[in-house]
Amino acid sequence: MVSPIERRKVALIPIQDELSLRVGKVMEALGLEGDPLIRVAQDEQFGDYQSNCAMGLAKKLGRKPRDVAASIVDKLQIDDLCEPPQIAGPGFINFRIKPGHLAERLKTIRPAPVPGRDRLGIDPADHPEVVVVDLSSPNLAKEMHVGHLRSTVIGDCVCRILEFFGHTVYRENHVGDWGTQFGMLVAHLRHVRPEVVNEPDKLEIQDLESFYVEAKERFDRDEEFRKESRQTVVALQSGDETTMRIWKAFCDESLRHCHKIYDRLGVRLLDRGESCYNDLMNEVIRRLEQGADADGNPLARESEGALCVFMDGFKTREGEWLPLIVRKSDGGFNYATSDLATLIHRIEELEATRIIYVVGLPQKQHFEMIFAATRKAGWAGDHIRLEHLGFGSVLDAAGRPFKTREGGTVKLKDLLDEAVARAREVVTQEDEHSKRDQSLSPKQIDEIAETVGLASIKYYDLSHNLNSDYRFDFKQMLDMEGNTAPYMLYAYARVKAIGRKAGVVFEELPADAPVVIEHPSELRLALTLARFPEALAVAARELRPNVLTDYLLELSKAFSRFYDRKLGVRVIDASPDEVRLSRLKLCDLTARTLKLGLGLLGIETLEQM
RNA sequence: GCGCCGCUAGCUCAAUUGGAUAGAGCAUCGGUCUACGGAACCGAAGGUUUCAGGUUCGAAUCCUGAGCGGCGUACCA
Numbered sequence: 297m298v299s300p301i302e303r304r305k306v307a308l309i310p311i312q313d314e315l316s317l318r319v320g321k322v323m324e325a326l327g328l329e330g331d332p333l334i335r336v337a338q339d340e341q342f343g344d345y346q347s348n349c350a351m352g353l354a355k356k357l358g359r360k361p362r363d364v365a366a367s368i369v370d371k372l373q374i375d376d377l378c379e380p381p382q383i384a385g386p387g388f389i390n391f392r393i394k395p396g397h398l399a400e401r402l403k404t405i406r407p408a409p410v411p412g413r414d415r416l417g418i419d420p421a422d423h424p425e426v427v428v429v430d431l432s433s434p435n436l437a438k439e440m441h442v443g444h445l446r447s448t449v450i451g452d453c454v455c456r457i458l459e460f461f462g463h464t465v466y467r468e469n470h471v472g473d474w475g476t477q478f479g480m481l482v483a484h485l486r487h488v489r490p491e492v493v494n495e496p497d498k499l500e501i502q503d504l505e506s507f508y509v510e511a512k513e514r515f516d517r518d519e520e521f522r523k524e525s526r527q528t529v530v531a532l533q534s535g536d537e538t539t540m541r542i543w544k545a546f547c548d549e550s551l552r553h554c555h556k557i558y559d560r561l562g563v564r565l566l567d568r569g570e571s572c573y574n575d576l577m578n579e580v581i582r583r584l585e586q587g588a589d590a591d592g593n594p595l596a597r598e599s600e601g602a603l604c605v606f607m608d609g610f611k612t613r614e615g616e617w618l619p620l621i622v623r624k625s626d627g628g629f630n631y632a633t634s635d636l637a638t639l640i641h642r643i644e645e646l647e648a649t650r651i652i653y654v655v656g657l658p659q660k661q662h663f664e665m666i667f668a669a670t671r672k673a674g675w676a677g678d679h680i681r682l683e684h685l686g687f688g689s690v691l692d693a694a695g696r697p698f699k700t701r702e703g704g705t706v707k708l709k710d711l712l713d714e715a716v717a718r719a720r721e722v723v724t725q726e727d728e729h730s731k732r733d734q735s736l737s738p739k740q741i742d743e744i745a746e747t748v749g750l751a752s753i754k755y756y757d758l759s760h761n762l763n764s765d766y767r768f769d770f771k772q773m774l775d776m777e778g779n780t781a782p783y784m785l786y787a788y789a790r791v792k793a794i795g796r797k798a799g800v801v802f803e804e805l806p807a808d809a810p811v812v813i814e815h816p817s818e819l820r821l822a823l824t825l826a827r828f829p830e831a832l833a834v835a836a837r838e839l840r841p842n843v844l845t846d847y848l849l850e851l852s853k854a855f856s857r858f859y860d861r862k863l864g865v866r867v868i869d870a871s872p873d874e875v876r877l878s879r880l881k882l883c884d885l886t887a888r889t890l891k892l893g894l895g896l897l898g899i900e901t902l903e904q905m
Numbered sequence: 906g907c908g909c910c911g912c913u914a915g916c917u918c919a920a921u922u923g924g925a926u927a928g929a930g931c932a933u934c935g936g937u938c939u940a941c942g943g944a945a946c947c948g949a950a951g952g953u954u955u956c957a958g959g960u961u962c963g964a965a966u967c968c969u970g971a972g973c974g975g976c977g978u979a980c981c982a
Contacts, residue, residue, distance in 0.1 A: 618979085625980060798941080853929095
């Protein structure tokens with residue numbers, strides 16, 4: 297006997313999984329092994345889902361694919377879910393979901409509980425994990441620039457998705473707060489702001505970028521200053537109290553700059569810079585020098601004066617091994633050392649079983665080597681997943697590396713400001729043409745512009761495949777139509793307006809509101825709504841935000857058709873009551889799905905725009 | 906030199922990882938409509954998936970080679 301809770305769970309298994317389960321069972325009964333290969337049908341005319349398993353099986357069995365498909369269909373008990381399956385082409389099994397089943401499915405989704413807690417009936421993961429996500433991680437020596445956008449936005453999205461599924465997520469901001477350049481910066485700071493020694497908390501630096509340039513300029517010009525800078529590095533490394541205080545004041549001020557941006561973007565982060573791992577550096581070296589790999593060979597050895605780890609799979613064809621240098625010939629450490637130290641901390645202290653680095657693709661090889669070294673040293677067992685979630689670069693509209701006209705880096709703040717300014721133009725312009733009763737107040741326009749501007753940047757970034765570079769184009773990302781944030785936000789605002797106009801508070805729709813699916817546009821919308829869990833599951837499994845954006849676009853389009861004058865249905869003035877209620881419920885579900893989906897992308901919705 | 910990644914419609918990008926006639930959105934052209942937010946909807950056109958071979962029932966996807974572009978390749982991060 298199935299308990300009510302289990303029954304609820306069963307009812308909410310994504311359709312795709314349900315089909316997979318059913319077909320899998322039949323395959324088992326027939327003594328067939330393999331994946332049922334259930335896919336969303338790519339062409340509506342074939343149905344809603346299809347199974348592609350028959351062709352592969354036929355080959356193995358030496359039978360005709362269509363016969364295999366027929367024997368599966370023959371034994372399949374599935375009439376509660378869909379129309380009789382059709383066999384087509386070389387041996388596809390096509391499924392069309394029954395409207396009644398969709399209605400049942402949507403009915404089980406209860407009205408939204410506490411705002412922000414809406415799960416749309418999706419269960420958390422069965423086995424929650426401790427996950428570290430390494431994201432953003434700017435260098436504190438300078439201002440944040442375009443190069444930090446993707447890591448921050450993608451990383452935040454990944455965190456939100458993992459958190460939604462109930463995992464414990466450490467959002468690690470592994471900022472660059474250590475290294476030789478800080479000697480120079482601290483020395484410079486001490487000269488131009490001597491008061492920092494006594495009042496470190498009051499330090500304010502308007503522009504970190506020009507501060508860095510000043511320091512660098514002096515470093516290149518002034519022999520005496522160069523010497524001082526190097527001494528400062530030594531002082532930092534030996535933990536000299538005054539030097540540390542100035543250094544910390546600088547880092548804190550730089551972090552305040554960063555967090556202004558994070559706050560604006562709605563990104564929450566845990567700052568834990570490289571310097572936090574200083575004490576672990578020697579431990580890394582100690583372990584590497586004393587430990588042995590699985591074959592009993594030393595983990596590290598000296599080469600050309602540097603301490604290196606050599607690993608299988610990282611050598612040239614000539615047989616030259618590619619080293620991972622963990623101690624330079626001058627005795628200093630480098631980023632490989634600190635990355636290894638950080639990994640030890642994350643595995644042994646945070647007890648993470650999954651560590652995800654959201655860092656650009658150019659560093660792919662570096663992470664492969666770091667991971668390989670960690671495995672070789674035995675610090676990460678098989679149960680620990682180490683992943684590099686790489687992404688392509690942001691290019692300008694001409695496809696060149698994103699730079700200012702003068703060739704400098706573009707500050708992230710300037711980029712956000714420009715997006716908001718352009719969004720304001722769009723919002724103002726559209727407001728004048730709007731059919732709403734009241735136009736927006738200046739204050740509303742400001743708020744809307746801020747949300748739309750930032751949302752546009754995020755959405756545009758997330759809607760691209762992680763793997764590829766993309767061209768940053770304000771005009772495209774702020775377009776009211778197409779796969780953009782403004783279109784999505786508009787769709788949401790429009791649905792919410794329906795509720796207001798109908799005099800219905802969506803949250804107060806009866807829990808047992810009927811769902812009636814009759815019209816083709818209702819069917820399409822219902823099917824799309826029911827697919828949210830599987831789209832989200834794919835996005836989560838493969839850590840691919842653009843799967844989610846694609847789905848949301850699909851949903852928006854399905855809604856627009858549903859609400860269309862010609863091809864859609866009436867909603868507010870629909871009758872009888874049962875039908876009206878059902879359509880309002882579809883509106884409610886659309887709004888909630890958009891809100892939840894956009895929320896997981898890190899995008900705020902607007903009730904009105 | 907070696908390695909990794911990319912090349913898909915005029916443009917910007919997808920393609921659930923080997924499935925049916927390769928899909929969207931811009932832009933273009935045409936259509937719907939006294940209207941629940943038209944900031945909409947429908948349709949047309951647009952392709953030898955860089956090229957050449959191969960693997961198989963079936964390839965944008967896998968293999969081999971070539972071309973173009975980007976990145977990495979011993980002490981920056």
